[in-house]
């Protein structure tokens with residue numbers, strides 16, 4: 001989708017942003033998707049388009065031999081990304097905090113480059129990075145649907161948030177609670193469109209078009225968007241939400257059907273690099289395996305308990321009769337050998353199962369109910385499966 005304005009709009013008399021009604025209706029009529037943009041924004045969008053279009057179209061697999069992984073250099077994703085890699089035994093070795101290049105000793109021939117998240121996506125498109133860890137929101141906004149970007153792992157379990165429309169709780173919006181109601185408000189006309197403040201100038205117009213809102217104009221800012229309605233600069237905002245506190249504190253509300261995207265951290269790759277760059281597929285395979293093994297284990301405990309019984313089968317049956325005790329592939333049941341009156345006997349069996357952390361207490365109760373005792377609980381570090389489903393998916397996406 002293009003946000004380009006017709007040539008005449010760039011010569012519009014409008015000069016004040018964002019309180020700019022200056023786009024002529026004739027120009028507006030020629031705008032794609034009936035989304036009008038004040039002059040300043042149009043220029044800004046053009047620049048953004050040029051950056052990613054040049055990057056995407058001109059992308060090449062350069063001559064370098066090293067593989068490159070882009071990680072967020074700052075902000076809320078930076079520390080969590082390094083922590084995740086560390087938990088996968090892929091600690092990043094940074095010589096000094098102001099240096100933007102680092103390495104991961106376990107992955108030879110891989111350079112780590114610290115970049116702003118949006119630059120990671122741009123550099124994947126331009127062929128200057130091969131892999132990156134960023135939020136899905138940033139991939140979607142700056143990747144603009146490029147087929148060269150492949151999601152290698154779509155849920156890294158941090159950076160959870162959603163991109164959502166929010167409107168004031170008060171005034172003309174008091175009884176508006178859904179996108180349909182917002183779209184049907186008589187206030188929005190070609191002369192007086194709904195004004196939305198957002199940093200997401202690609203996803204925003206696309207979403208509004210899909211929702212059938214015709215008269216919308218976008219303005220952009222780098223932060224504190226929640227202030228825009230109270231300042232009279234915008235009617236609505238489109239921004240990231242996680243706890244919802246910022247919206248609440250600014251008297252704004254989300255509305256039904258107003259979520260553009262659910263986001264969390266993802267591992268994204270350049271398809272061209274994966275296909276053509278020597279060694280990248282192997283390294284990616286190793287990273288996927290480590291990520292999956294860690295992320296699967298993170299939500300589980302190992303539970304060991306002793307249980308009185310006559311045979312392993314009978315104990316297994318009792319365990320499997322309880323819904324929370326099935327484990328990953330059923331329980332391991334082993335005899336516990338004791339010496340009684342000089343003889344080695346088996347009165348107890350040890351069972352080992354994996355239990356989802358959320359169900360720990362329920363599982364302990366169920367174990368006790370079937371005669372379990374001496375329950376030991378310990379954290380799980382990795383679960384390596386025979387097959388990594390995401391690896392097969394990746395090969396499928398690459399047609400390999």
Ligand SMILES: Nc1ncnc2c1ncn2[C@@H]1O[C@H](COP(=O)(O)OP(=O)(O)OP(=O)(O)O)[C@@H](O)[C@H]1O
Pocket residue numbers: 074075076077078117134135136137138159160161222223240241242243263264265
């Ligand atoms: N509440 C949230 N607000 C914003 N981003 C969030 C939130 N929760 C998770 N994220 C994720 O973190 C990323 C934003 O990280 P960061 O704070 O570094 O960016 P930023 O605030 O846009 O930085 P800056 O404002 O300095 O450009 C988002 O792209 C998103 O994936």
Ligand SMILES: O=P(O)(O)OC[C@H]1O[C@H](OP(=O)(O)OP(=O)(O)O)[C@H](O)[C@@H]1O
Pocket residue numbers: 222223224225226239240241242243244245246247
């Ligand atoms: O739902 P919440 O938990 O309140 O989080 C949402 C807020 O966090 C982000 O801003 P950030 O803190 O990154 O500040 P910024 O606007 O300066 O980027 C986002 O842009 C929202 O304003």
Ligand SMILES: [Mg+2]
Pocket residue numbers: 223
């Ligand atoms: Mg921010």
